[in-house]
Amino acid sequence: MKELVKVNNVKFNYPDGTSLFFDGQEFIVNKGERVVILGPNGSGKSTLLSLLLGLLTSSEGDIQVLGVDPSKEYEKVRERIGVLLQNVDLQIIAPRVWDDVAFSPRNYGYKKEEIDKLVDDVITKLEIEHLKDKVPHYMSGGEKAKVGIAGALVTNPELLILDEPFEHIDPTCRKELINLLNDVNKENNTAIILSTHNMNTVPLIADTVYLVAEGGRIVGKGTPKEIFSEIEKLSQCHVEPPILGSLFAELKKRGIDLDVSLTVDEAACAIADEIVSLKNNSGAA
Amino acid sequence: MKELVKVNNVKFNYPDGTSLFFDGQEFIVNKGERVVILGPNGSGKSTLLSLLLGLLTSSEGDIQVLGVDPSKEYEKVRERIGVLLQNVDLQIIAPRVWDDVAFSPRNYGYKKEEIDKLVDDVITKLEIEHLKDKVPHYMSGGEKAKVGIAGALVTNPELLILDEPFEHIDPTCRKELINLLNDVNKENNTAIILSTHNMNTVPLIADTVYLVAEGGRIVGKGTPKEIFSEIEKLSQCHVEPPILGSLFAELKKRGIDLDVSLTVDEAACAIADEIVSLKNNSGAA
């Protein structure tokens, strides 16, 4: 597997003295991997993503993104990275949706026909044709998020970096967004890094979860199931297991020990199986 | 029961032509009631709240807030209403946390000792003593939200209006906030109106849920359990039942018909009871 991103014991100090140290363990993202970062408010998730994008420069440690140090040579790799930062409003720059989606390829000097094709493709894929000529300023949160994602996806990047993409978005749009990201991940083998406070989306989108504690320390890494079973670490990071995780933990307390499942389907299956088998038992007996 | 808020067939047009019509049924909030508004992005939740606050003026229909028309006489009732808008940053006016919390009582001309007492009380209640002298713009999202809430609660209002208060806040803080709001509601019989996209918090905070569809139409009203069982209406409003609602629906499909419970405890209870009784049965047989 190819490592796209590698962060090793990186330290960053804000001018006001806030100091973040991403130690504990390496932060690694492989080709095609979907990584979710969880942690409390102010733990440094956004800071870490900014470091990856060369927006901030670390004072210590090692950062590699697509083989370069982003603080020095981000321009070399920026075409291969799609980005959606925490505040979408200020990332939608052009006064018309179509132009905004075309913003990056235009700046990268693509040819006109190529731009037209790329933009129309991504607009079709995201089903936002009806917004093409709209002024972004008046769109709803969900629409803006989609346009932002379109702008990030337009150059078919190898790596997508998204900071809290699900905030302010209604559940249906959120689901669509998750499906879309998973599709892109499958089709183009695009790696995805995202941060969120919405635990229930994590099992739907994450291959790997990183837990960041106050101050930046990376205290956990694993699949969603692994991570959500480490209760002390979670509470240290102000993270709660998704509702279903809590339910299974609660059931265990009451003496019912089932395999933890984090999606509704699996959970219903597990519970139904248990009950049905018990019923059969009692029927048989 | 005393009606604090009443909205009847109100229409509002944005200058760009977007038109919202809150028809379908009346929107009513009684004394001490906790009301949650759900609906898709762009359905007009924030617009409705702005109308209640007199920030916007309706072109048609009837709005009553604490007995007055807010677009004309909001000043008469503003002391009795606490507000947290979608963007907390804009809400924090004074340069220091203590001053900001003291902003409303000071401007309402309260006496100095009274202000000191009110502010210190609310600051203690929210456990933000350590932030008292901080400059708001160096705080994290969660901290800002708490300060915003403190400023809204300081005058012990009869009515709290909160637009997406849980966004950007980590799960632990979110839980604390919910407990706090419920406490305030119980102690002072404060009515609460809030909008959110976080379905899993709804059962924890709502007495009554209103469903708003695209364009503003109010299509549903009921307790969380009632609302979350009306599947077609929900999908029309881009609302999903909380995870546990889906789980019980899924179980029902598989022939296991339990009483729907929307909190983890209740759900675990219901499932455990079922399983235990079956076990006992099978044991007995």
Add this chain to the structure above:
Amino acid sequence: MSHLHIPDGVLPGWLVMAGWILTAVILAFSIYRTRKTELKRKIPLIGIISALMIVCMTIPIVPIAYHINLSVIAGIILGPAVAFISIFIVDLIIAMFGHGGITVIGLNTMVVGTEAFIGFYLFQIFMALIGRDSIMWSSGLAAVIALIISTSILVGIIYASQINPEIIIGIEESNPTEATHDAHVPNELIKGVNVKSFAKTLLILLGIGWLLEGIITAFVIKYVSRVRPDLILPQRV
């Protein structure tokens, strides 16, 4: 850079005073004009435009030591009277940061306020003459001309500072022997300024700046007109 970045204590006192008095008069008039509209509504509007001007002054444009003022944009959007109040606030705050003399706030407000005033009226005239489709040309040209005029005023201030003989008083006593036969020489610090070469250097230095600010003004006004046309088209106080 039509801003006067002239240090405190260099310009003669009468000129500094004249700047303050003129500013006070215009300010009084502007406040009187805006009094008809609700004060509470104006303050946040002034606040945000002033803040925008301050923030833009903190973004230096790299190759030339220039920062944009947005004064013409402020004029076009706020109207000359409110823009003048806004500019006074900007000058006051940046002086607090040592970003220009505290005593020259009066003169500064005059110079930058002129930009907003001229910018506003030129924009209105151009729009009427060339038509509504020419919003970029109208605003860009208005900005360039306004800047040229305000810079001329700046040169004029420098020129004026050396013609009045009264200002010597402080200096001539410092060098009693020289001062006796040098009584009509202006402020020692400014004496011998070659206004021509001063103006020439300024022109070359600022030419690029004007052009840049003109272009930026044009793009910004075009952007605003596409996204929030209501902010530009109505006549404002």
Add this chain to the structure above:
Amino acid sequence: MDVAIIDYYANHGNSFLHKAKAFWKIVFVALLITSIILTNEFYLLLGIYFALVTIAVWTKLPVTKIVTIAAYPAIFALIFAFLVWNGSWIRAGVIIFKALSAALTMVLLIVTTSYPEVFNVIRPIMPRIIAEGLFVTYRSVFILLELTDQLIKGLKVRGGITRRKYIANIKNFSSGIGLLLVRGFDISEKFYGVMNIRGYGGRISYERTNSFITLNDGIALVLGILIFTVVIVTVIRKSLLEFSVYILALSIIALVISSIYKQFST
């Protein structure tokens, strides 16, 4: 002009200047600015400048940072000195050090005093629209700084800022300002609404109640009077100007001692 840092210093210091009341610090500033305007003696100005740097050391804040912030006007003073160049280095030096000293005085005030306190002092002599405008402007600066930060990040990651592509950069940059402006208007409308909802009636910051002169106020005042007296004396009695070199030496010694003391005490 590092507004955020300046504001941070103002709210996170505990030196005598931080503790002194805004009114007396403004008196101090007025005395110093008057002194700087009045004197045209190079060595004296240099002496005042070093005295101010010494006071900067006493604020216990990062001195180099403060001096750098206050050096901004020097660029323009340099241009100005160049424009009026007549071959006299001393005269150029006077212009530059007038600018540096005046700026450093203002910066000393603003890094040790939070802005509402400054505004509260000048408020009674300002029309209401300006007094309130000052508060709101200042608060809005921080909102806009954050927006600008986000905007620049957005531009960078989307290829909107590229080395050597000046035209494209200017165009993108202008769109960015337009975006800030439009967002700014939204903000101003909301801000206005929120202020009203929260009961805005003209009172934003807190009033300082005790009006006694404390020791800290006294120190600021004495320092101001001291420098002012020296300048006035030399203005009245020109012959005393030859002592200005000693004053310069004195302030340099004070600076060296203070710096060494600070080095050892931390």
